[in-house]
Amino acid sequence: TKEQIQDLRDRLVSQGGIFDIDAKRDEINRDTQITLQADFWDQPKEAEKVLHSIKNLKIWTDQFDAVQASIEDTEVLYEFFQAGDGSEK
Secondary structure, three states, X not given: OHHHHHHXXXXXXXXXXXXXXXXXXXXXXXXXHHHOOOOHHHOHHHHHHHHHHHHHHHXXXXXXXXXXXXHHHHHHHHHXXXXXXOOOO
8 A cells, every 4th residue: 555655665764774875875975986086006905995895885775775666666556556557466
C-alpha cells in the first residue's frame, strides 16, 4: 500500500542518517578531487590508499542508492497497479 511504501522511504531516510551517507558522499567527492591532481601518483602508496578509501565508501553509497531505486520502482509499480495498468503478477 501507499503507507507501506512511505514507511520504507522513512526507514531509508533514517538509515541514511545512521550510516551518514551524505558525509560519505562528501568524502568521495573530496577524495575524487585529490585523484585529479597532477601529482597524485607521485606517492603511489598514498594514492592507493585514497583509491581504496573511495572504493570502500562507494560500497555504502551504491547500496544505499540501489535500495532507494528499488523503493522508487516499487512505488511506480504500485501506481500502475492502482491505475489498472498492471496486475499482481
